[in-house]
Amino acid sequence: MKRAYLELKQLTKSFGKGADMVVAVDAIDLEVQEGDLVTLLGPSGCGKTTTLRMIAGFHTPTSGDVMIDGVSVNEIPPNKRPTAMVFQNYALFPHMTVFENIAYGLRIRRESDEQVKEKVARIMTLIGLEGLADRQPRQLSGGQQQRVSLARAMVMEPKVLLFDEPLSNLDAKLRVSTRLEIRKLQQRLGITSVYVTHDQEEAMTLSDRVVIMDRGKIQQIGSPVEIYSHPVNRFVAGFMGKANFLEATVKGLEETEIVLEYCTKTIQAPRWDKRIKEGDEVTVVVRPESVFLEESQEDLIEGTVVNSVYFGSQMLYEIEMPDGKVLQAEIADPQDHPQFAKGHTVGLSFKSRSLHVLAKE
């Protein structure tokens, strides 16, 4: 049975004093279940790294609590906390071999030589570092260095494993393969993990749950699917994936449907937010992949193609809408669809089920 293993309660951190005071993390509440990987996602300066550093103990909270396994760790210094961190720039000890790097924490803990050797060998096999024990960090590739950093943290068998944008220094391809490996390892070992990133794709593919942060506050917590399909506000919708925002008026409400008027045309969308009433001004979140394009027809919304970019697997159109806004549309398998040139007038329709209606903020 899963239970809350790591809890943040009204956790707050401010820097500076008086007029210069900056609240980096503003009274956030979060529960992480045992064995889950939770991602803190947000733009730089949103407080995600500060939160992570408070869990690790490098920052002291201004107020609030960090609880691990039901116990407040606020008073415990970072070197005594049952957490281990994987750093953004690896932070390997440059004067030690790979083996010494990984063994460092165990040695500090004064484990016996045999135990250290056995544990280090086991984790090195697990992470795919066989045969590199005697290398110096500088002799390793970026990907290997990051694995050493991961091994060094994992060998400690921490209660909570912390990741501080660990993949941001790797090239794109390596980033994709490494994040899959991290996810597999984390699930296999069942380590409760908190992962900080500003890359929504990383967050989406890695996490059990995603926490979207902005300006020190949590905007939304949910599974990647929940956050992508039902964002609570424009910020979340725009940060998690690409999104177009259309301004519309509510014309009618049904049990599961909401009828909207947009530029004199009617659109239907699923009804989620029960607080939205008839006559309300709303924002409709339209994902670029939920747009259909065809030759202009009587009952379709009309738009003008202002730009088109061919990506091979898809075609990206920029379309000027009747209200003057530019909408992005991604058409998969462009070979199977008619292609429209710049200046062409097209008819637009939307995949109703994937639309999401937000109340005006």
Add this chain to the structure above:
Amino acid sequence: MTVTGKPTSATIKNLEWYIKYPIYAMCFLFALIVLLFYGMVVWGSFQKLWGVDSTLTLRNYVQMWKIGKKYIKDSLLLSAIVTPITGILGMFIAYLISRKQFIGRNLMEFSSMLTFAVPGTVVGIGYILAFNNPSFLMPVTLTGTSIIIITLLIFRNLPVGIRNGVAAIEQIDPSIEEASIDLGADSGTTFRKITLPMITPAFFSGLANCFVRSMTAISAIIFVVSGRWNFITVAVLGFVDNSQYAQAAAMSLLLIAIVVLALGLIQLITNRLGKGMQSFSIIE
């Protein structure tokens, strides 16, 4: 920050000849002048009577040795005591200044740099005034002891060591030390096992610097030497006072030889230790 665990490389740009050669000529001229100074010292030390009788002789060295033995011994002994103390203290203070937040940190940084800004003669006079009589600060008189020379040299040389250390530490990504703390080490262990090994080159160059500066110190030292403890530099000055220029030159030459020898020795140690250290400004 250059020590991040990520490889970097440096390139040397070629200069145009019309920039390169004039600068080269200017530097060469300066080097020539310096060599001339040293050449004069060497040449003078072998002359019977400088400027009057330039017959070559070794007599100056014999005389210098007779009088100067004790000066040399004192200088070497005191500098050898001062050097490691200054080196370790310097690195420790550098670590505190650049890595720790504590009350009085700015004061510590400022006061450690202070002796650097004050002329040596002022420091020397200050030491005499402070330690000539027993006071509530120092219950015994220090004037005339080795302690006063040692403390003066330590505080006179400390700023350079601290600056070296700060420069070295600030090149190291703080997350390397955080990683150590995160893995369970306290800050003492982290300093010993992580920071110190990484700043070893700076530590040894600090030692070399301190030794050389101690051996060649004159302005502050001249006020605190005594019959019991004296310094080569003071002896050289004494010879010059007595118009024994040739002996002064001979002693200077000996001092130069000792300093060069010490520098070579420390260079050797640094190279030996530095083999694993070059991983910092890594070129792959």
